[in-house]
Amino acid sequence: MTLHVTNTLTGETEPFEPQDPDDVTLYYCGLTVSDPPHLGHARSWVHVDVMHRWLSHLGYDVAHVENFTDVNEKIVARVGEDDLGTSEASVAHTYIGQAIEDMRALNLLRADVYPRVSEHVPEIIDLVETLVERGYAYESNGSVYFDVTAFDDYGALSNQSIDDIESQGEPDERTEKRHPADFALWKADGVDPDAIADHRHDGAAPAAESCETAQTWDSPWGDGRPGWHIECSAMSMAHLGETLDIHVGGRDLVFPHHENEIAQSEAATDQQFARYWLHCELFELDDEKMSSSLGNFVTVSDAVSRWGTNVVRTFLTAGAYNSSQIYSEEAIDEAEKRWDRLERAYEDATAALDSPDAHTKETDRALRDSVDTAITAFESAMNDDFNTREAQTALLDLARALNSHREATDDYDYEGLRRGVDAMERYGAILGLSFDGETTGDVSLAGELVEFLLSIREREREAGNYERADELRDELQALGVDVQDSDDGPTFRLP
């Protein structure tokens, strides 16, 4: 079975065929670095990461590019707030640092490059010039706008006609534009205080001195700044060529951002800009989406430090990338239980494999069939438009197969268990889940102390002093140490 993906461009689920049979170019519309990344960003990040991992698993060489938008009014608006520094560049620098830290915390594969707008202005200017030369853009008062009426397919991605699209942009822009739907490729001068007032978090009046920190560049049309949409076209072409295999982004970017990217890119090159457009659905929370602008978000770093990487990733992949997902703490707690179940099954099976007791001679047909079935199920799930929920289900089925086998016999099928454990590691890794167990370390001082306390408790149990034994266990549980008694003695997991 081959990979199928749902292409927003056609609305269909199509077989995936990259331009080059061995390589895939993947561009992800990254963050505007004006706020700390929140779980909504993490959701898209993780799904793109899973796509990357699965494409690699299928044997493709993946070229993965993700931009940082570091030139934007929203960033200027934050100048002077908190400890963000005194310039647009310093605010951007702070939040790029935060974003990278969060990516590491989420166990994301590194992209090949994270281009910034500020370092691609020459490419952007070239692209705008090309568009002007080809008659797709016009200059007006030092700004340059894309002429949507000149591009026949405008609206194809979002399935709208130009007439449907009501006026957009700042009121003072409209007088400069020939058609209300025309969009800015280049904006004259710096940032207008009125334009950033709405983006201030402290609700303070427009900070005129902040606006002066906005970066501007010299261009054929005078001093100015790039428009929002042109950056992605310029950066993706600079790093991945004129035609992308996959372009991913949030659903909220379909219009106008992605629509405009297509128009300006294809107008400039006469080549298809992206073969497959994949869109990540958003979180729903109290009947509205989670977003920076609504201020109703949970930051990535808060979530990871509270629940841990594996739990957060289990939660974020609990739905398909292109289905919206309800955000709630209860939902994350439920994901935590699912992750615990996987981890316990993995650890128990590993312990059985590493036990010095003899356990090797039987072949458990049921176990091996279950392992094979789970592997097949995982692979079909991922090939079916990256269905991470079904993939999790396959992992959970695998966990039960392993538990079941250990429950049924002490005469373990070593080879069968090993295959199962191996599959959990390999396919868990596709979802970015790691059984390395940084929290289960028995080599730490804490681990040794717990072992010591449990050895005392065992003596109390053997002596029938269950009250003392329970007291010790309760005390450890209260500290977050999960103590489990079993036939082979107690096991524990550190918090």
Add this chain to the structure above:
RNA sequence: GCCAAGGUGGCAGAGUCCGGCCGAACGCAGCGGCCUGCAGAGCCGCCCAUCGCCGGUUCAAAUCCGGCCCUUGGCUCCA
């Protein structure tokens, strides 16, 4: 208003593209049993779904077609 996505058990969430294996997965919650000094974990089993509503096509529909109701997202910065 226009465009798009969706409405499946107590919760959450697959399945809908390619109609029959769906008398509806997996997990959580709940209930029984096994195991256990107890608890937990685990295993086995059970409970909860007329798959938004109405009509149509078909031997057969959660899945296809038509109409209606409702929700969400986009149309303004947004993953």
